[in-house]
Amino acid sequence: MPELPEVETVRRSLLPLVGGRITGVDVREPNLRLRLPDDFARRIHHLRIEALQRRGKYLLFGLSNGETLLAHLGMTGTLLLRPTEAPPSRHDHVRFRIDTGGTLVFNDPRRFGSLRLGPLDSFGEIQHIGPEPLDEAFTPATLHAVTRGRKKPIKTLLMDQSCVAGIGNIYASEILFGAGLRPTRAAHRLTRSETARLHAAMRQVLDEAVALGGSTISDYRDGHGRTGYFQLTFRVYGRDGEDCTSCRQRIRRIIQAGRSSFYCRSCQH
DNA sequence: CGCACCCCCTGCCGGC
């Protein structure tokens, strides 16, 4: 589920938690993708949330002891601010009571998500993440450089978090449609003008998706339980067999690296 | 090293 636009929307929706203190931790299911350590609740109890940032698809809660709570939502994870008196729901794995009101709940049916607590530099998984595509420092030249020497299909490269941060299966297909590029193109064969188009499409699609609160297919919700609306603007994702909105050719679905890719054979080359 | 494949897990949908 959650790619950059969804994670960024969750981050913004949870900003009111900054300044709050964690006054209770209830671990109901420690077996997430990474098993929560036995002392997780004790170590985080009584800490204040001082910052909430995003890196790729990760959320980073800066805590008052200098450590960070690193959260990844996997495919079906949500971080929801619920009334403290609300009874736990199915798949509520961890609940954090916040003194400024409400309880932050980590809910994740498939348990592909993860929570980790520790010093920022102890998190190996975020050390090798590529540039943030919405940062000003991310230029067409940055993207062009990333594609050099990479023979794999551009769609697979876009989803490689060490190449660019935060792009997943939905946005890879939508961005490539925007750029007019087939997902099967070998990354290293893209010309400079094609990588420039790709850069522009990346900005346009991701900016628009953030503006619309991300994409809700089934599970995704922001911190207040609200859905996103970008799925209403999908041009290719999940639309195989339907007509292209631009040329009326049938949208195709192919499998790349075990994941579905969607594209239009006449609009993308 | 780069890449394809498989797995982790639950839920939903379509076909028989």
Added chain:
DNA sequence: TGCCGGCAGGGGGTGC
């Protein structure tokens, strides 16, 4: 109606 296979936003490990 109920069972079974396929598929789903991610990512990490393995083996070629």
